[in-house]
Amino acid sequence: MSMINVTNLTFAYEGSYDNIFENVSFQIDTDWKLGFTGRNGRGKTTFLNLLLGKYEYKGNISANVNFEYFPYEVKDQENFTIDVIREISPNSMDWEIVKELSMLDMDYDALYRQFYTLSKGEQTKALLAAMFLKENSFLLIDEPTNHLDIEGRKKLSDYLKKKKGFILISHDRAFLDNCIDHILAINKTNIEIQKGNFSSWWRNKELQDGFELAENEKLKKDINRLSAAAKRSSIWSDKVESSKFGTTNSGSKIDRGYVGHKAAKMMQRAKNIEARQQNAIEEKSKLLKNIESNESLKIVPLTFHDRKLVELSEVSIHYDNKTVCEKISFTIEQGERVAIQGKNGSGKSSILKLINGENIPHEGIVRKNNKLIISYVSQDTSSLQGNLTAYAEKNSIDESLFKAMLRKLDFSREQFEKNMEDFSGGQKKKVLIAKSLCDRAHLYIWDEPLNFIDVISRMQIEELLMEYEPTILFVEHDVTFCENVATKTIRL
Incomplete structure (x- = not known):
């Protein structure tokens, strides 16, 4: 050791x-x-x-x-x-x-x-x-x-x-x-x-975050209360100080020494309250520094006129006389979150590409309406080049919404000035996912969307899919994500 x-x-x-x-x-x-x-x-x-x-x-x-x-x-x-x-x-x-x-x-x-x-x-x-x-x-x-x-x-x-x-x-x-x-x-x-x-660390983090948020709320109330008290004390001391130069109701002169002493005491009280207020502000500034931005993501899927969106019947896929998968049959209905699982090389990505409309050599029947709108996230990020503004324009998505999605996925504003070639692997995948979230689609097809993506962002995406319930077909090897998200699993 x-x-x-x-x-x-x-x-x-x-x-x-x-x-x-x-x-x-x-x-x-x-x-x-x-x-x-x-x-x-x-x-x-x-x-x-x-x-x-x-x-x-x-x-x-x-x-x-x-x-x-x-x-x-x-x-x-x-x-x-x-x-x-x-x-x-x-x-x-x-x-x-x-x-x-x-x-x-x-x-x-x-x-x-x-x-x-x-x-x-x-x-x-x-x-x-x-x-x-x-x-x-x-x-x-x-x-x-x-x-x-x-x-x-x-x-x-x-x-x-x-x-x-x-x-x-x-x-x-x-x-x-x-x-x-x-x-x-x-x-x-x-x-x-x-x-x-990881799980024990995450539980500890949630406890610490919860404690800091509660302390923050308590200190906010203390600061507001102390601010009001300091303001009242300041007003009272000013009134008392100014009364030194008046007379009593009976017409006799004011005891200036007594009034001055009283005003000084009130002034000191106001200063003490102000000092306590400043200490509370300093304590408050120590909090919330490590609470991660975990804002909710949004998606607005389209509704299709038919409950059944896709049907595969006895589909087999071949490459160079080699059978990748054989006689696959399943349906995708509106609102389902379908996970495709299987060993590497079992044809998962090929099936996704086939449904997306790519020219994949196959036998069997693939039924889908030609008016079905699909949003597709590929495994491959090598096509991402140039800046985010040009990318949004090229893909006909709202730039401000697109960047707002990326901000929620922990992109800094400085990141928006860089070219995508300089992004990390996880940041590139976030670009593809944010673009897909901006798409209005009937069916979302995501091929290993979480590669390189950090845990907190994975949790955000999980919560999004479970809250808005878009129809999605996906391949993902993160067991926890699949268990939380999938309503149906196709095993090859």
Whole structure:
């Protein structure tokens, strides 16, 4: 066991006026299974790169371990998988490699296939196994679940549960809960570490947020009451002070010493109230700094004249004489939230594209009305280029509504000035989702919409779908999201 010490860390990207980290200090035990959470753009991947020494920074980071970053870049993907693993971990014995892969339910023959022929999920497993075989290494694992189906995520989470010595960035709540024992959270104004998993951290956060909101309301009332009292005291002292120069009702002179003393006492009382008021304001300013913006999203789906929107009957999809899925039949009715689940390569995305009207080679019958309006969110974000204003205009959506959606999804106003090529993976997915939320459609089709998207935004999207109940067909590997949202599940 050793410690990773971060002391007074301050960092900003060149040309930026805003620090991503400012005087941050904390310690990490190298035996921890550490989950890493925070909203998109807060600096999670940046922090991993700072540990790797990729950027100059102020402060100090000290550690007695070698940091290894995942995803690992394989330069020659035509090599056999076992050669790729040996390159990463040259001191590992063959039996150790086989044992490690068996823990991930990978077939032995995968070792003697060229690396590029493995599925993305198999590549993820092979690389993580290789990196855990390295001695004296502390793994920095950056979103390993994006290419894994539900079953693959469960196996990988069980594998990580048996390991120690890593930081894991993931936005999948069930995945994190199963395999971590501490959590590192980048909040709006600080970084905190807690023992436990994501759910225990979230419960603590909700309790803290609730306490701060209650204190805030109490202090607002105190400030209003003290303001009124201070104003009354000030008025009374002014009246008393001015009465020094008058006479009594009987015509005798006022005792100026007594009146002056009384006025001074009232003036002091007003100052005391003002000081208490200022203390209350200062206490109030300490609150609410880490309460996340979690405003409700809105969607205005169209109503279709027919209850049944889509029907697939005995549909099979083929690519290059290979059958991807066979004899699939189901219907989508108005108001249903339909999840399609299955292993990678089982044809989930192909079915979504087919219903969306793309030219997918298939047999069987797809019935849908030609007046059905569909809003589609693709897995692929590579087409996002240029600024948000031009994107809104190109897609004929209301720019102010579009940007309001993005603000609710935690976009800063500064982000609106950047080109989309410079956005993080999560921010790009938010652009596609915000655009879809602006569409007036009968049917929403979303293909893995949550890849790279932070947990709080996932919760916002869940609440939106459950409140407004649009008709939606989606593929998503986040178990918690599917359990909360889907009214019907199609398993391939």
